[in-house]
Amino acid sequence: MDFTFSIGWLFGGLLIAAAGGAIVFFHRQIAEHMASGVSSYDKVKLFGVITLVVGLMVAMNLHTVILTLIVNIIRGGK
DSSP: OOOOOOHHHHHHHHHHHHHHHHHHHTHHHHHHHHSOSGGGHHHHHHHHHHHHHHHHHHHTTOHHHHHHHHHHHHHTOO
16 A cells, blocks of 8 residues: 555544643643543543554554555455
């Protein structure tokens, strides 16, 4: 699979990364209001970091390469 740059994926990935950064920054308030409080601070922060990493991968258009590799491994293809 060839790497192709896409301005749409760049902006979409940056929006996802910004949402993940906001979750990491406000993880205490999110955990107190939406989760079970102190016991879930680390879970909310982990979710934010994962979202941030996925957003950066989408912005660099690497998600298609990784998904293609996973599908080829599952199918036993090339």
